[in-house]
Amino acid sequence: MQEELLLTPGPTPVARRTYQAMSQGIFGHRTNRFKALSADIQNKLQPLFGTDHPVAVLTSSGTSALEAAMVNLVDDGDSVVIIVSGVFGGKFADIAGRYNFKVHIYDVTWGQAADPEAFREYLNGIDNLAAVFTQACETSTSVLHPLAELSKVVHDYKEDALFIVDAVSALGGADIHMDRDKIDCLVSGSQKAMMLPPGLAFVAVNDKALGKINRSAHGRYYLDLKMYFKSLEVDYTPQTPAVTLYQGLDDVLNMIHDETLEQVYVRHKNMQKMLRRGIEALELELLVKEEDASPTVTAVKSSPEEIAHIKDELENNYHIAVAGGQKDLAGKIIRIGHMGFMFPKDMLAILSALEDILSRLRNKNYYGKALTAAQESLYEQA
Ligand SMILES: Cc1ncc(COP(=O)(O)O)c(C=O)c1O
Structure with missing residues (x-):
């Protein structure tokens, strides 16, 4: 009868107080009450995105924000470059492939971050570049791309090209700031570091991207951001919003x-450090090197037999849910989420479970090893 500890890189745990906020009862969205809620949300959401422009809130999952960015910011015949370093870069490529864009894929070895200088070389020779798409955190590998550096490369190459970032598994956990990092469009979703259930997606754009949206003739209806930004001028949404999730959003x-945002980033970084040091102490391998590691998720490598055993034991005997690898990494890694409503104590919980599982599996005493390494990493940072 134990409650499950949800350490997947989305969905993530939701706080009791947020569930309570979402159970206030449904009310109409064409009301002053909704307008007040929406306005209040904007005041708090914009600093999180690092912009003073309105942030469109869509009642749909994160992928809708990825597609919205494409169909509003790219026209037929435009060249787009997609940085593909895992499954979610592949999703961007998949979406783009459904439209009449000239799609260029910049492949990055899974488990590595894009190298800005190599990317600069790659861009040479791409004509009519309209936009570059990338993940902030590629959730399938646990890499965090160097956004500010990549943005500089894109804008050095073509000033009016748009740099578009999917931060579904990063915003609210990694220090990303649209204005500072010169991101033209930043999208995210609700069920990861935003500490909410699935069902909301977010799209923020700067003036340059807004201009493109207003000029674009590309077909779209439900995802037409022009309608969202127009409605936001009077604190409305074009269609019926998920009012209940809005109440939760206000709470988170x-x-x-x-x-404080600063402390939120420190907490995420601390969890990342604890986990990485603990994993090393358990003689497991980290997929991603220190400089490229995301503060929101960590991928752990081992033999397929150990991976299957660990995942199974965590689920069945410790009631801890983690995620496996996807596509090429299926069966080769487990991914431990540490974003949103998660805390250092949760890292101690999974590390102590791993100590026990591996001590028994390998017939070697790991008790206390990972916990010590994790706590020392916090102590060193204090
Ligand atoms: C980086 C990234 N982008 C996009 C998505 C897709 O979001 P959703 O499943 O909410 O549509 C995910 C979900 O895991 C993700 O991690």
């Missing part, structure tokens, strides 16, 4: 505000 933004 209050939580982030109270903790």
Whole structure:
């Protein structure tokens, strides 16, 4: 009868207080009450994105924001470059492939971050570049790409090209700031570091991207961002919003505000460090090197037999849910989420479970080893 500890890289745990906020009862969205809620959300959401422009809130999952960015910011015949370093870069490529864009794929070895200088070389010779798409965190490998550096490369190459970032598994956990990092369009979703259930997606754009949206003739209806930004001028949404999730969103933004963004980033970094040092102490391999590692998710490598055994034991005997590898990494890694409503104590919980599982499996005493390494990593940072 134990409650499951949800350490997947999305969905992530939701706080009891957020569930309570979402159970206030449904109310109409063409009301002053909704307008007040929407306005209040904007005031708190914009600083999280690092912009003072309105952030469109869509009642749909993260992928809708990826597609919205494409169909609003790219026209037929435009060249787009997609940085593909895993499954979610592949999703961008998949979406783009359904439209009449000239799609160029910049492949990055899975488990590595894009190298800005190599990317600079790659861009040479791409005509009519309209936009470059990348993940912030490629959730399937646990890499965090160097956004500010990549943005500089894109804008050096063509000033009016758009740099578009999928931060579904990063925003609210990694220090990303649209204006500072010169990101033209930043999209995200609700069920990861945003500490909400699935069902909301977010799209923020700067003036340059907004201009393109207003000029673009590309077909779209439900995902037409022009309608969202127009409605936001009067604190409405074009279609019926998920009012209940809006109530939750208001609550999580209050939580982030109270903790402070700075501290939120420190907490995520601390969890990452604890986990990485603990994993090393258990003689397991980390897929991603230190400089490229995301503060929101960590991929752990071992033999297929150990991976299957660990995942199974965690689930069945410790009630800890983690994610496996996807596509090429299926069966080769487990991915441990550490974003959103997760805390250092949760890292200690999974590391102590891993100590036990591996001690028994390998017939070697790991008790206390990972916990010591994790706690020392916190102590060193204090
Ligand atoms: C980086 C990234 N992009 C996009 C998505 C897709 O989001 P959704 O499943 O909410 O549509 C995910 C979901 O895991 C993700 O991690």
